[in-house]
Amino acid sequence: MSATAHMINGFDPAKASNLSQDEQELIARRKRLLGPSYKLFYEHPAHFVRAEGVWLYDPDGNAYLDVYNNVPSVGHCHxxxxxxxxxxxxxxxxxxxxxxxxxxxxxxxxxxxxxxxxxxxxxxxxxxxxxxxxxxxxxxxxxxxxxxxxxxxxxxxxxxxxxxxxxxxxxxxxxxxxxxxxxxxxxxxxxxxxxxxxxxxxxxxxxxxxxxxxxxxxxxxxxxxxxxxxxxxxxxxxxxxxxxxxxxxxxxxxxxxxxxxxxxxxxxxxxxxxxxxxxxxxxxxxxxxxxxxxxxxxxxxxxxxxxxxxxxxxxxxxxxxxxxxxxxxxxxxxxEKLMANAAKVGAYMLDGLKILAQRHAGIGEARGAGLFLGLEFVKDRGTKSPDGETSLKVVNRLREKRVLISASSPHGHVLKIRPPLPFTTADADIFLERLGEVLEEAA
Known part of the structure; x- marks a missing residue:
C-alpha cells in the first residue's frame, strides 16, 4: 500500500487529470521541485493566497471557513x-x-x-x-x-x-x-x-x-x-x-x-x-x-x-x-478572553453536533472539549463499526462547500473539528448549516 493511503484525507495524484489545467501544472511543479513525500489534502486540493481571522481565500477571492487549523491559534494573520x-x-x-x-x-x-x-x-x-x-x-x-x-x-x-x-x-x-x-x-x-x-x-x-x-x-x-x-x-x-x-x-x-x-x-x-x-x-x-x-x-x-x-x-x-x-x-x-470563547463556542458547536447526530443514524457520537471536537461515523450503531468512507466523503464535500475540516482515528472515521480560537457562534452556524446539508445529501 502506498504512503498516501496511510494519510487521512490525502489527495491521490492518480486523479490529477480531473483537475483544472492550472491545478495540474501546480501539482506537477510541486512534484518536480519538492519530490514525492509532500502530500496534499482533499480529493480536490485547495489553493490559497491569503488568510484573515478564521477565513482563507483562493486565487478567485472565494472565502473558505477554517474549522481545522490550530497552528494559527489566535486566527490567521492576527x-x-x-x-x-x-x-x-x-x-x-x-x-x-x-x-x-x-x-x-x-x-x-x-x-x-x-x-x-x-x-x-x-x-x-x-x-x-x-x-x-x-x-x-x-x-x-x-x-x-x-x-x-x-x-x-x-x-x-x-x-x-x-x-x-x-x-x-x-x-x-x-x-x-x-x-x-x-x-x-x-x-x-x-x-x-x-x-x-x-x-x-x-x-x-x-x-x-x-x-x-x-x-x-x-x-x-x-x-x-x-x-x-x-x-x-x-x-x-x-x-x-x-x-x-x-x-x-x-x-x-x-x-x-x-x-x-x-x-x-x-x-x-x-x-x-x-x-x-x-x-x-x-x-x-x-x-x-x-x-x-x-x-x-x-x-x-x-x-x-x-x-x-x-x-x-x-x-x-x-x-x-x-x-x-x-x-x-x-x-x-x-x-481577547479566547479561553472563555473556546468554552462558549465549543459548547454551542457540540450541542449542534449532537442535534445532527440524533437526525442521522450514521453518526455514532459527538464529543469534544472547547474548540476541539469529534464527530464519529459508524456503519451500525449496534456494532459501532467505524465508517471511514462516509467520514471522508463528508470532509471532501464540505471542502466543495468551502469549509475546511479533516478526520482522525486509524480508520479516518471521526471528523476532526479544531478551528482557530476566535471562532464565533456565527461561524459555528455556517459550519453546522453546511455540515447538515452534506449529511442530508449523504442520506
Whole structure:
C-alpha cells in the first residue's frame, strides 16, 4: 500500500487529470521541485493566497471557513501578532546566547499559566524538536529507554520522534523499545472505567518491558488523543495512568501541541482537565501563531543533571522575533478572553453536533472539549463499526462547500473539528448549516 493511503484525507495524484489545467501544472511543479513525500489534502486540493481571522481565500477571492487549523491559534494573520513580528524584525533577530529581556518576560508569563511545580522552559523551533528534547531529558533522567504511547499516536517527525508515532503507518516502524496501548475510547468501553483500563494497560506494558530487560523511561500522551479519535471524557481519566507511571519510576510527558493554549476552554492546558502535573510538557507552533517556536516546560529536578552535564543549544529556537510573536499570542489569548470563547463556542458547536447526530443514524457520537471536537461515523450503531468512507466523503464535500475540516482515528472515521480560537457562534452556524446539508445529501 502506498504512503498516501496511510494519510487521512490525502489527495491521490492518480486523479490529477480531473483537475483544472492550472491545478495540474501546480501539482506537477510541486512534484518536480519538492519530490514525492509532500502530500496534499482533499480529493480536490485547495489553493490559497491569503488568510484573515478564521477565513482563507483562493486565487478567485472565494472565502473558505477554517474549522481545522490550530497552528494559527489566535486566527490567521492576527494584527497584533503581525505587528509584533514586524516591529521586532526591524530591531533585532538573534539567538539565546546573548542577554535579552524578551525571552525572560515571555518565559515568566508562560510559566505563570502552569502549575507551580513546573518551573523551567526550554525552547525549540517545532513541536517535533520539543518532543525530541523531552525524550532526551526523560531518558537521561531515568536512565531508561522504554516509552509507551497510544496505538495511533502522532508526536512528530524527527528520527527519534517518528519512532513513537504509530499513526505514520507500517512503512515507518516503531522503535524497538516503544510499546503501544489502546487509546481510552469511552464510546466503546461497554461501561468500563476508561481511566482504569488505560492505567492497567500501561502497567501491563511496563511489566512487559521489564521482562524483556527494558527500563521504563516515559509515557507520552496528547491529552485529547487528537489522532486516536479525539477522546475527551470523562474529565480526570488520565490521573490513574499518571500514578502508575510515577510508581514505576517513569516520567509523564504531556504533549500539548494540539490541546494546549486554551483550546479546551476550561483550562489553559489539556492535562489540567485531568488534575495531573506532568514531569515534562511539550508545545508546538500554535505558541507563535505559526512562527517557528515551540518548547518544553519541566519540573526543575528533571532537568537538573541534564542541564549540568549536557550542553543544549538551538540557534533559531527562541530567537527574538519568534519570542515577540509568542508574547503577542499569549497576550491576545488573555486580552481577547479566547479561553472563555473556546468554552462558549465549543459548547454551542457540540450541542449542534449532537442535534445532527440524533437526525442521522450514521453518526455514532459527538464529543469534544472547547474548540476541539469529534464527530464519529459508524456503519451500525449496534456494532459501532467505524465508517471511514462516509467520514471522508463528508470532509471532501464540505471542502466543495468551502469549509475546511479533516478526520482522525486509524480508520479516518471521526471528523476532526479544531478551528482557530476566535471562532464565533456565527461561524459555528455556517459550519453546522453546511455540515447538515452534506449529511442530508449523504442520506
Amino acid at each position: 494584527p497584533r501578532v503581525v505587528e509584533a513580528i514586524s516591529r521586532q524584525s526591524a530591531i533585532l533577530n538573534t539567538h539565546t546566547r546573548y542577554l535579552h529581556e524578551g525571552i525572560l518576560n515571555y518565559s515568566a508569563d508562560l510559566l505563570a499559566t502552569y502549575p507551580s511545580e513546573l518551573g523551567h522552559v526550554m525552547y525549540t523551533c517545532t513541536g517535533s524538536e520539543a518532543v525530541d528534547l523531552a525524550l532526551r531529558i526523560a531518558r537521561y533522567h531515568t536512565r531508561g529507554t522504554g516509552v509507551i504511547v497510544t496505538e495511533n499516536a502522532y508526536h512528530g517527525l524527527t528520527s527519534a520522534v517518528v519512532e513513537i508515532s504509530p499513526s505514520m503507518g507500517p512503512n515507518v516502524p516503531l522503535g524497538p523499545h516503544i510499546y503501544t496501548v489502546p487509546a481510552p475510547d469511552q464510546y466503546r468501553a461497554s461501561g468500563k472505567d476508561v481511566g482504569e483500563v488505560l492505567a492497567a494497560n500501561v502497567e501491563r506494558a511496563i511489566r512487559d518491558m521489564q521482562r524483556h530487560g527494558i527500563k521504563f523511561a516515559a509515557f507520552i500522551a496528547d491529552s485529547i488523543f487528537s489522532t486516536d479519535g479525539i477522546f475527551t471524557e470523562p474529565v480526570g481519566f488520565l490521573s490513574k495512568t499518571a500514578e502508575v507511571v510515577h510508581a514505576a519510576g517513569g516520567l509523564y510527558i504531556a504533549d500539548e501541541v494540539q490541546p494546549g493554549f486554551a483550546r479546551t476552554g476550561t483550562h489553559m492546558w489539556g492535562f489540567q482537565r485531568h488534575d495531573i502535573v506532568p514531569d515534562l510538557v511539550v508545545m508546538g507552533k500554535p505558541m507563535g501563531n505559526g512562527m517557528p517556536i515551540a518548547g518544553v516546560v519541566m519540573k526543575p529536578d528533571v532537568i537538573a543533571e541534564f542541564g549540568e552535564k549536557v550542553r543544549y543549544f538551538n540557534t533559531f529556537g527562541a530567537n527574538t522575533v519568534s519570542i515577540a510573536a509568542a508574547q503577542a499570542v499569549l497576550d491576545v489569548i488573555r486580552d
